[in-house]
Amino acid sequence: MARRTKADAQTTRNNLLDAAEQLFQSRGVSHTSLNDIAVAAGTTRGAIYWHFKDKADLFNAMMERVTLPLERTLVVAYVEHATDPVAEIRRAMMEALRLIATDAQTRRVLQIATHQVEYTADMGAVLERHLSVHDGCVARNHVALERAFAARRQPPPVALDCAARGLQVLVEGLVHQWLLNPAAFDLLANGRAALTVYLAGLGLQDSAPT
DSSP states (O other), rough: OOOOHHHHHHHHHHHHHHHHHHHHHHOTTOOOOOOHHHHHHTHHHHHHHHOOSSSSHHHHHHHHHHHHHHHHHHHHGOOOSSSOOHHHHHHHHHHHHHHHHHHHHHHHHHHHHHHHOOOGGGHHHHHHHHHHHHHHHHEEEEEHHHHHHHHTTHHHHHHHHHHHHHHHHHHHHHHHHHOTTTTOOOOOHHHHHHHHHHHHTTOOOSSOOO
């Protein structure tokens, strides 16, 4: 038997993740077995357990393929030397929404994570990751808003924790609703308007909306 290379292993891993995406979307997560995924990927259950501990581990790896690029688009909003923190918050949020609206894989995986997963006992690691990502986003929002108010030498009208969580819930709620029916409204136009209203409500009007 020929020895498998790292490239072969990576190809198998990617094929498994691709198969999981397609099956999770068409059948739902709870109705898709690891054997279903192995068959769709043209491999065996043994190959799945070589790469992933269980279904939750596979699911989280599938999520990371799209959420890590999303997180990279947001990091720029928290760069300390940004000259206009408010513009950076807006720009980063709009870049994230643009990626969701235009990239089919990102949209597919977020649809699965939002509408087709049940947080059962065996998927506890998925819930933990979901909460961790959400809390990390809220923490970054807190830092960005704190810098924005400091740059304008004005106090926030509400507690920063509240403002940071509200900003995250605004964006997550908009995406959640859009994923139910992407044809219902323009995610970018509605996202831009919602951010404008929210930031203005905090007293952080942006002089150059994007």
